[in-house]
Amino acid sequence: MAKILIRGGTVVTMEEEDRSAVIENGEVAVTGPRITHVGPAGTAPAGFKPDKEINAAGMAVLPGLVNAHTHAAMTLFRGYADDLPLMEWLKEKIWPLEAKLTKDDIYWGTLLCGLEMIKSGTTTFADMYFHMNQVAQAVEKIGMRASLSWGLIESPPSSTVGLTLSQRFADRWHGAADNRITVMLGPHAPYTCTPDFLKKVIKLAQKLNVGIHIHLAETGQEIEDIKRDYGTTPVQLMDEIEMFEVPVIAAHCVHLNEEDIAVLAAKKVGVVHNPESNMKLASGIAPVKKMLTAGCLVGLGTDGAASNNNQNMWEEMHSAALLQKVASNDPTALPAYQTLTLATVNGAKVLGLSKEIGLLKKGYKADIILVNLQKPHLYPHHDLFAHLVYAAQGSDVETVIIDGQLIMENKQVLTVDEEEILFETQKRAVRLIKNAK
Ligand code: NI
Numbered sequence: 047m048a049k050i051l052i053r054g055g056t057v058v059t060m061e062e063e064d065r066s067a068v069i070e071n072g073e074v075a076v077t078g079p080r081i082t083h084v085g086p087a088g089t090a091p092a093g094f095k096p097d098k099e100i101n102a103a104g105m106a107v108l109p110g111l112v113n114a115h116t117h118a119a120m121t122l123f124r125g126y127a128d129d130l131p132l133m134e135w136l137k138e139k140i141w142p143l144e145a146k147l148t149k150d151d152i153y154w155g156t157l158l159c160g161l162e163m164i165k166s167g168t169t170t171f172a173d174m175y176f177h178m179n180q181v182a183q184a185v186e187k188i189g190m191r192a193s194l195s196w197g198l199i200e201s202p203p204s205s206t207v208g209l210t211l212s213q214r215f216a217d218r219w220h221g222a223a224d225n226r227i228t229v230m231l232g233p234h235a236p237y238t239c240t241p242d243f244l245k246k247v248i249k250l251a252q253k254l255n256v257g258i259h260i261h262l263a264e265t266g267q268e269i270e271d272i273k274r275d276y277g278t279t280p281v282q283l284m285d286e287i288e289m290f291e292v293p294v295i296a297a298h299c300v301h302l303n304e305e306d307i308a309v310l311a312a313k314k315v316g317v318v319h320n321p322e323s324n325m326k327l328a329s330g331i332a333p334v335k336k337m338l339t340a341g342c343l344v345g346l347g348t349d350g351a352a353s354n355n356n357q358n359m360w361e362e363m364h365s366a367a368l369l370q371k372v373a374s375n376d377p378t379a380l381p382a383y384q385t386l387t388l389a390t391v392n393g394a395k396v397l398g399l400s401k402e403i404g405l406l407k408k409g410y411k412a413d414i415i416l417v418n419l420q421k422p423h424l425y426p427h428h429d430l431f432a433h434l435v436y437a438a439q440g441s442d443v444e445t446v447i448i449d450g451q452l453i454m455e456n457k458q459v460l461t462v463d464e465e466e467i468l469f470e471t472q473k474r475a476v477r478l479i480k481n482a483k
Pocket of ligand 1: 117
C-alpha cells in the first residue's frame with residue numbers, strides 16, 4: 047500500500063471543541079486509504095518508509111472540507127440566470143434548461159463541479175440531482191467522496207417510478223468506488239412530495255438502511271403553504287410522519303420556530319446551512335446561532351451553482367460567520383473556529399461519516415488538504431483560525447489527498463484533464479441554452 051508522509055506543516059486536527067488541536071511543525075503519515083499517524087515532527091513510527099514525502103512548510107494541514115448540500119451538475123447553469131425573483135428564475139430559466147439535460151451533460155457538469163471543489167479544498171460533498179448514475183461515475187473518476195441522492199418529485203401524483211430508480215441506484219452504488227460513494231434517498235421537499243409519498247420514501251430508507259436528504263423550511267412561501275395544507279410547520283410535519291427516525295440531511299432550515307429547533311436538536315437532524323444561496327434568492331437568514339445553542343447539528347453547503355454561483359467552501363464559511371453576526375447584532379456570534387467545525391467535523395456528522403472523515407486522526411480516512419499560508423492576505427500570522435475563515439481563499443489550497451490518493455499536487459489536479467472539462471462544459475452549456483429557447 048502506498049505510503050505518504052506530510053511533514054513540516056501546521057497540523058489542524060479539529061479533534062477538540064476548542065482551538066487547541068493544532069500541532070506546529072507536525073507530521074501526518076498515510077498508509078493506503080487511512081491516516082496511520084499524527085504528531086509533532088519526527089514522531090512517525092521508525093519503520094514507516096514513505097513512498098512520497100510532501101513538504102508542508104508554511105502551510106496549514108487540515109481535514110478536507112465537506113460541502114453538505116449541492117447539486118453539482120448545475121455548474122452548467124452558472125451565470126445564466128441571475129438577479130431574478132425565485133419563481134421566475136425557476137420556471138422561465140432553470141426548469142426549461144433542466145428539461146434538456148442529457149445524461150452526458152450531467153456527467154460533465156459534475157466533473158466541472160468536482161474540479162472546482164477539489165481546487166478549493168472540498169473533498170466530500172452531498173449531492174441531490176437526477177441521472178445520478180452519471181454523477182456517481184464522475185465522482186468515481188475524479189476521486190472524490192460523495193453522498194448521492196436521486197432527487198424525487200412526486201410527479202405525476204402517487205408515482206413510484208422515482209423510488210424504483212432510487213432503489214436500483216442504491217443497489218449499484220452504495221459503498222462503491224472503494225466506499226467513497228454512499229447513497230441516500232432524495233425527496234426534493236415537503237411541497238413537491240406529499241406526506242403519503244414521503245412515508246414510502248422513509249420505508250424504503252429503512253429497508254435499504256440509508257438516510258434521507260431533503261430541502262426543508264427554505265422559504266416563507268413554503269411555511270405558508272404547509273401551514274395551509276397541513277396546519278403545521280415543515281419540520282413538525284416531517285417529525286409527525288417519522289422521517290427523523292432515519293438519518294436526515296435537511297438543507298436550508300431558514301424559517302424555524304422554537305419548537306422546530308427543539309425537534310431538530312432532539313432528533314439529531316443534520317441541518318445544512320447554505321448562507322450564500324439563501325442570500326442570493328432572498329430566502330432569509332437561518333437561525334444558526336440559535337440552532338447551535340440548542341444543540342442542533344449544523345453543517346455547511348454551497349447549494350447549486352445556479353443560486354450561489356461558486357462551490358467554494360471558504361467563501362461559504364466567511365459568509366456564514368458574517369451573516370450570523372449581522373443577523374444577531376452580535377459580533378461574537380459564530381466565531382472562526384466554530385465556523386471551521388461546520389465545514390469539517392460537523393459536515394462529516396451530517397453525512398453520517400464522522401467515524402471516517404472530518405478529523406485528522408489515526409485510523410481515519412486520509413482526506414487531507416494543504417493550505418498555503420505564504421500569501422499577502424494571510425500575513426502577518428496572528429490567529430490561524432481567523433485567517434482561515436475571514437481571509438483565506440479557495441485558491442490558497444495547494445494539495446489535496448482523498449482516501450489516501452494524491453488528487454491535486456501543487457494545484458495540478460491529477461485525476462482528470464482540466465482543459466477537456468472546460469471545453470466540454472462550455473460546448474454543452476451553449477447547446478442547452480440554444481435548445482431551451
Ligand atoms: Ni438545494
